[in-house]
Amino acid sequence: MRLVVVGAAGRMGRMLVKAVAETEGCRLVGAIERPGSQAVGQDAGLLAGTGLLDVPVTDDPLPVFAQADGVLDFTAPAATVAFAALAAQARIVHVIGTTGLQEPDFARLEAAARHARIVQSGNMSLGVNLLAGLVRRAAAALGEDFDIEIVEMHHRMKVDAPSGTALLLGEAAAEGRKVSLNERSVRVRDGHTGARRAGDIGFATLRGGTVVGEHNVIFAGPGERLELAHRAEDRGIFARGAVRAALWAFDRKPGYYTMADVLGLDG
Numbered sequence: 001m002r003l004v005v006v007g008a009a010g011r012m013g014r015m016l017v018k019a020v021a022e023t024e025g026c027r028l029v030g031a032i033e034r035p036g037s038q039a040v041g042q043d044a045g046l047l048a049g050t051g052l053l054d055v056p057v058t059d060d061p062l063p064v065f066a067q068a069d070g071v072l073d074f075t076a077p078a079a080t081v082a083f084a085a086l087a088a089q090a091r092i093v094h095v096i097g098t099t100g101l102q103e104p105d106f107a108r109l110e111a112a113a114r115h116a117r118i119v120q121s122g123n124m125s126l127g128v129n130l131l132a133g134l135v136r137r138a139a140a141a142l143g144e145d146f147d148i149e150i151v152e153m154h155h156r157m158k159v160d161a162p163s164g165t166a167l168l169l170g171e172a173a174a175e176g177r178k179v180s181l182n183e184r185s186v187r188v189r190d191g192h193t194g195a196r197r198a199g200d201i202g203f204a205t206l207r208g209g210t211v212v213g214e215h216n217v218i219f220a221g222p223g224e225r226l227e228l229a230h231r232a233e234d235r236g237i238f239a240r241g242a243v244r245a246a247l248w249a250f251d252r253k254p255g256y257y258t259m260a261d262v263l264g265l266d267g
């Protein structure tokens with residue numbers, strides 16, 4: 001499968017280049033960064049530390065997408081929406097790990113999925129997607145007597161909050177309870193907040209150091225507390241998940257898919 005990495009000089013971009021180079025059946029055919037980036041013109045393999053791949057980073061995605069079967073995209077919301085339109089035009093696979101997407105962005109991705117095969121997830125690791133299923137079950141079994149709080153910690157460079165993973169886990173909890181996350185989530189607390197409302201799903205965000213990604217889903221009930229947690233130790237888990245998603249989507253119909261589809265975890 002011929003793959004392009006956009007945001008190739010980023011923390012995840014470099015991991016993705018490495019994962020593509022190490023995966024049998026995959027070949028890196030393009031690497032994209034924004035115009036003006038110092039990475040433009042450099043070899044993507046040298047940037048990623050895999051050795052020379054003879055794939056120079058460029059700032060012009062269109063001709064690169066035209067020669068590819070899929071694109072791996074861990075960039076930023078505005079860039080991802082633009083890349084989705086190009087992937088749809090080229091009728092290729094678009095694997096999206098970018099977080100911080102808002103409702104209007106999702107609407108544009110859904111539109112692009114009429115022609116592209118999109119796999120989008122706030123977390124591409126096996127562990128977190130398994131955890132989401134456990135959270136759904138626990139939320140359904142425990143009911144509103146147990147207060148749900150989702151705590152996450154990431155490195156100091158992360159720009160969005162709550163994390164895509166925290167929101168994914170919140171959605172799983174809301175599904176378990178058969179409620180809408182939008183209506184029940186409490187994303188910030190400050191000052192005289194009053195007592196906690198039964199049924200709310202709370203979020204707390206920590207940022208610091210080099211933490212790859214930690215998530216704790218707490219079910220705090222009368223006299224007992226259940227905690228379900230995931231610790232990411234290496235960004236390679238996300239990159240390998242993204243390559244797996246691209247290979248899975250290669251011969252699918254155009255549509256909007258998730259990592260649960262890729263891993264066969266739904267249902």
Ligand SMILES: NC(=O)C1=CN([C@@H]2O[C@H](COP(=O)(O)OP(=O)(O)OC[C@H]3O[C@@H](n4cnc5c(N)ncnc54)[C@H](OP(=O)(O)O)[C@@H]3O)[C@@H](O)[C@H]2O)C=CC1
Pocket residue numbers: 006007008009010011012013032033034035037074075076078079096097098099100121122123124125164238
């Ligand atoms: N779903 C998952 O499993 C995971 C998701 N993520 C998400 O992936 C995203 C990226 O994370 P991370 O790698 O740490 O961030 P980085 O900032 O290190 O990397 C993002 C890269 O994308 C580049 N970029 C931004 N806009 C464009 C554009 N228009 N064209 C080309 N390149 C562009 C940035 O360039 P510049 O620096 O010039 O802006 C940068 O090199 C985040 O949303 C993060 O939350 C991260 C890990 C796992």
Ligand SMILES: O=C(O)C1=N[C@H](C(=O)O)C[C@H](O)C1
Pocket residue numbers: 099122123154158162163164165166212213214232
């Ligand atoms: O920005 C990151 O680093 C990560 N982002 C994703 C998120 O927002 O959940 C996934 C992972 O936790 C790392």
